[in-house]
Amino acid sequence: MAQITLKNLAHSYVPNPKSEADFALKQMDHVWQDGGAYALLGSSGCGKTTLLNIISGLVRPSQGRVLFGDRDVTDAETAARNIAQVFQFPVVYDTMTVRDNLAFPLRNRGMDAGYIAARVQDIARMIGMEEALHRKAKGLTADAKQKISLGRGMVREDVNAILFDEPLTVIDPHMKWELRTQLKQLHHQFGHTMIYVTHDQTEALTFADKVVVMYDGRVVQMGTPEELFETPAHTFVGYFIGSPGMNFFDADVTGTRARLGDAVVDLGAAYGPQTGRVQIGIRPEHAELTAGEGLPLQIQRVEDVGRHRLLRGTIAAGEINIVLPEGTGIGADLTHVRLRPEKINLYSDDWRVTPEGRAV
C-alpha cells in the first residue's frame, strides 16, 4: 500500500501544447493518502481515465512527477508499479476455470498453495461465485466474467493500490449495489489504497471516503460526500452532486446580504466585496415553503420521487427546485420560499467564496 503524490502534474495529448485548452489534464498537485478509498467522479471527457492511466503507468505525463510513497514511479512501467487494475469490460482467461483465474495473480508471485486456496475461497464468496469455482470462464455471462475481473483485482493483499475504471458498467443493477458494499467492506478489512473511476454519483458517494470531482481537466474538489453536499467548492460540484443539483441565482452581495433583483436574502455570513459573476447556491433540500417569509414563489409542478416530493417553481431570480420532506402538505397559504441562510454558499466566477465570518 502506498501514498500517491501527484507533483506539478499535467498532460496534453498534443505534441506541442500552446494554451491551457490543449491540456486534457491541467496542472495539479495532490496527495492521495495511503489506505484511502477515493472515487474519481466527473462527466465524460473531463480527464478521469487520463489521470488513472498516469497513475497506473499506461500514460506518461507530459509534465510533473508521480510518487508511490517516496519512490518516483513517473518513468516506471505498469508492471513495475505493483498495482492491480480492473477495467470497464472483463479481462479473464476463457480457457481457465474461475478458480484458476482468481488464483492467477497469486501463483504468478509464487505464493503458498494453502494461502492461495484460502484466499481464492474468500474472494469467491465476496463476489458470489463459490458455486462456480470449478467452471471454465468461457460460456459465463459478461456479468459473471466481470465479477471474476473484480475478484482478480482484489485477490492480492500486497499491492500499492487497486485502480478501478468504471468496473460496474456491465453488472446488473442489483448486483452493483451488492458489489459496491463488498468493495467497501474489503477496503475496511485490508486498507488498500483504492481509486475508483465513475461518472455515477451514487457509485462514488457510496464507495468512497473521499470523492475527487473533476471538471474540464481539473480536480475542482476533493472532499467527503458531506463536504461535496454542504460546501461545493465549484458550481459544477453543486450541479453534479445531488438530485436535483444545487439552485444558483445571480446576486449582488454586500456584507451579510444578497440582492436578487428586487428581493434581499440573508446570507447568514459576512462576505467581502466580490468581483466577476457572483451567484448564491442553495440545495433544494435547504429551501422551505412558508406562508409569507422569504421570496414570492410560483409553483409550476410537484413530482413524487421516492420518499420525498420535488417541487419545481419560479422566483423572480429564476427557476428553483425544492425538496419537500416526507409528509409536507402544500396548502394554498404556502406562497413563499425561504432559503436557509446558514446553508447558502456564495460563488464568484464559479468558485466558492469563503465567508469572512458567520453572522450572529
Ligand SMILES: Nc1ncnc2c1ncn2[C@@H]1O[C@H](COP(=O)(O)OP(=O)(O)OP(=O)(O)O)[C@@H](O)[C@H]1O
Ligand atoms: N489517446 C488520446 N489521444 C488524444 N486525446 C485523448 C486521448 N485519450 C483521451 N483524450 C482526450 O482527453 C480528454 C480527457 O479524456 P478522458 O478519457 O481522460 O476523460 P474521461 O473523463 O475518462 O471520459 P470518459 O468518462 O468518457 O471515459 C478528452 O477530451 C479526450 O477526447
